[in-house]
Amino acid sequence: MPIKLIVKNQDRCMNCATCVFVCSRELRGVLSVKHSAIRISRSGVGFKVTVCSGCEEPDCASACPYEALKPRSGGGVELLNPEKCEKCENRPCLNACSLKALQWDDERKRPIICIECGVCAKFCPHEVLYYGEDV
Amino acid sequence: MNGDILFINLTDGLSWVENRRELVDKCIGGSGLAINLLNELCPDGVDPFAPENPIILASGSFIGLYPACSKTIAMFKSPLTGNLGESHAGGKLGAAIRLAGYEAVVIIGASSKLVWIDIRDNGGVKVNGASSLKKMGGLNTIMALSESSSCGLQSIVAIGPAGENFVYYANVLVDGYNFFGRTGLGAVMGAKNLKAVRITGGGEISVKNLDAYKRVFEKIYEEVVKSGKMRKYHDLGTPQNVLTLNQIKALPTMNFKLGYFDYAEQISGEYFADNLLTRKNTCPLCPIGCKHVVILRSFFADEHEVESIEVGYDYEPIYALGSNLGVGNPMDVLKLRAVCDRYGLDAMMTGTMLAWATEAYEKGLIGLDETMVEPKWGNAEKYIEMIKHIMTMPNEFYLSMAQGKPYKNLGEEFLVAIGGNGLAGYHTGLAFIIGTAIGARHSHLSNAGYSLDQKLLGSTINPVNAVEALLKEETWRCVLECCGVCLFARDVYDKHMVLEALNTIGFNYDGESLEKIGRVAYGLKYKFKFKEGFKFQNLKIPKRIFETATANGIISPEDVKKALTVAEAKIKEIVKEATAQ
Known part of the structure; x- marks a missing residue:
């Protein structure tokens, strides 16, 4: 079984947003929401955390007209040719993800890709996020 | 920065x-x-x-x-x-x-x-x-x-x-x-x-030495989550105080006439958590979840017509709208809290005023002409009507209620406020009263006199020593306030940890210069207070405080007087130091 990030206990989220900030720290070396691959929103009586599902056959990669996004072995995607994203106007990768888990980096004009590092799960106090075998 | x-x-x-x-x-x-x-x-x-x-x-x-x-x-x-x-x-x-x-x-x-x-x-x-x-x-x-x-x-x-x-x-x-x-x-x-x-x-916060910062972050995170130093806030939250204080006869009840409440069990942190708690909320980057929330449902008509709202509960509103008003039904406490929240009223001061009004009515100092409804210990429905009147101020009486003042100065000896601010829910003893009096914002959180009282439970508290300890605590808390540290995490952020965290993000302090920052902040607060006319000699401690036995017995007015004289001199020294900066 490959190791991956999964949302294990969605309803336990308190919106401490530690995952959001440590993610931006890993990806870009700063603390921010806009550089993070994770979003939290209100949902019913609680909160909903949205992360990349690490799909085996990712719709976002299939939708990429420039072959910039490629499926990664073990699930999810990697961004191989980010310079190709700069001229992409419609962002089909973002629209292709039904979960809306892909975010857009306005400054660098490319999608923000989850690198499956698992740091977010390490700092999740309620095991909403879990990094391990997908059972 | x-x-x-x-x-x-x-x-x-x-x-x-x-x-x-x-x-x-x-x-x-x-x-x-x-x-x-x-x-x-x-x-x-x-x-x-x-x-x-x-x-x-x-x-x-x-x-x-x-x-x-x-x-x-x-x-x-x-x-x-x-x-x-x-x-x-x-x-x-x-x-x-x-x-x-x-x-x-x-x-x-x-x-x-x-x-x-x-x-x-x-x-x-x-x-x-x-x-x-x-x-x-x-x-x-x-x-x-x-x-x-x-x-x-x-x-x-x-x-x-x-x-x-x-x-x-x-x-x-x-x-x-x-x-x-x-x-x-x-x-x-x-x-x-x-x-x-x-x-x-939508921007970002950057740190120069990212690796060092990550290490300190993780160290603090582990302390917060695993050390047990914040268990109280995570588990029952501040309402854990209800039974603890009731047991030592420090839970203010019916306008501080008593220090214990017969229905404390029903409005305790244990009761709320076991029976009503539906979720916990928290602040950014805080894994604790101290905000305890319930879904309050009420039937508004036959055929089970129902409405539901989320209400948070903490110790202070439970004391202010519960025990101190004789309200022992947990759902009633939540309803009162919800009304305060909806109108945008400080639940603590609202409770202080309602408790005063109930006693003034009981003693015949005011009547229905003023209150319009009959205030009665434990009757939440009447209090809900009165809270609405505080918000709309339909007569002179409620105008005075909305200003936090005793109507025509009646019964001011039992309006339980110091420096204009209604007291928090701790009838623990001398240190709490001195602490509230000398606290720059007259809050229990200024210097936690209630905590000192509980540490010294059963022993005689020397007023001069108490002033010393409270000033030390308040000036240190000023340091934490400068950093943005939640006071619930005060045991995690000791001086060593604060210094490490500060120096990692580019400040350059040692223990002494750090403590000085706290003293200066406190001194500048008092500089403002003095400038705006605050005088220790005008500070009135309501008589009620001296009438009801605290967890540490009856408070002596002479002790308070002595403490305030000593405190005034010391605070003026701190103001001088701060102003010289």
Whole structure:
């Protein structure tokens, strides 16, 4: 079984947003929401955390007209040719993800890709996020 | 720490940024920054409701960086105490301010019509009309202004109708679960015709030495989550106090006439958590989840017609609207809290006034002509009606209630407030009373006298030693307030940890210079108080405090007098040191 990030206990989220900030720290070396691959929103009586599902056959990669996004072995995607994203106007990768888990980096004009590092799960106090075998 | 302060003048709608990096380096941020700005900007003797009274919202240097740090400091001149207005709120505000690129936001002037302010990073400030939000509760206002798809951290603060009506202890709701609860910031916003402020932090916070910062972050995170130092706040939350205090006869009951409540079990943290708790909320980067929330459902007609709302519960509102009003039904306590929240009233001061009114009515000092409904210990329905009257002020009596004053000075000996601020729920002993009296914001959180009383339970408390200990505690707490540390995490952030965390993000302090920062912040708070007419000799301790036995027995008025004399001299020394900076 490959190791991956999964949302294990969605309803336990308190919106401490530690995952959001440590993610931006890993990806870009700063603390921010806009550089993070994770979003939290209100949902019913609680909160909903949205992360990349690490799909085996990712719709976002299939939708990429420039072959910039490629499926990664073990699930999810990697961004191989980010310079190709700069001229992409419609962002089909973002629209292709039904979960809306892909975010857009306005400054660098490319999608923000989850690198499956698992740091977010390490700092999740309620095991909403879990990094391990997908059972 | 870029040092940028955002100024907004509501009179002409203009906004600008001033860089005060030097000041931030000197005082860290938070309450140190806020009190410096307040002393600079607030004209001597200003009417708290005048446009010139500034509202300062200061973030702290740890906010958005370290776990359990999210306390934003509000400062202004208070209509309730007549001098320093100071209140601290959790929630997303401080992080949003920093992610928008600022250390603090200062609001001056007043609008001619009701408005709300929209602040975004890169300098975008827009003042919008708020006519459609008039008389709306804080939570509905926040829901109306909230943007779900924002790609930044968004925080919204809003007042309810009590703020629009200038109730002297109107509060400000922050993000739905947190409050600037005390000393009347809501009324000052109301006087500026300011319904709400929305801040969207779309920027970033960077740290020079990322690896060192990550190590310190993890160390603090582990302490917060695993050490047990914050278990109380995580588990039952502050309502854990109900049974603890009741057991030592320190739970104020029916306007401090008693120190224990027969129905304490029913309104205890244990009862709420076991039977009613539905969720916990928390602040950015805080894994604790101290905000305990229940879904309060009520049937409003036959055939099980039902309405439900979320209500938070904490110790202080449980004491203020529960035991101190003789209300022993937990659902009634929640209903009272919900009404205060909807109107935007500080639940603590509201409880203080209702308790006073009930006793004044009981003693025949006031009658139905004044109160319009019959106040009665334990009768929540009557209190709900009275709370509405406090918000609308239909007669002279309720005008005085809304100002936090005893009507025609009747029964002032049992209006349980010090320095204008209603007492918190700890009838623990001498240290609590001295602590509230000398606390710069007359709050139990200023210096935790209640905690000292409990540590010294059963022993004789020397008033002079108590002053010494309380001043030491309060000046240290000022350091934590400058950083933005939540006081619930005070055991995690000891001096060693604060120094390590500070120095990792680019400040350069040692133990001595750090302590000095706290003393200076405290001294500057008192500088403001003295400037605005605060005098120790005018500080009245209500007689009731000396009549009811505390957990440590009867408090002697001579001890309090002695303590205040000693404290005054010491505080004046601290002011001198702070002013010399």
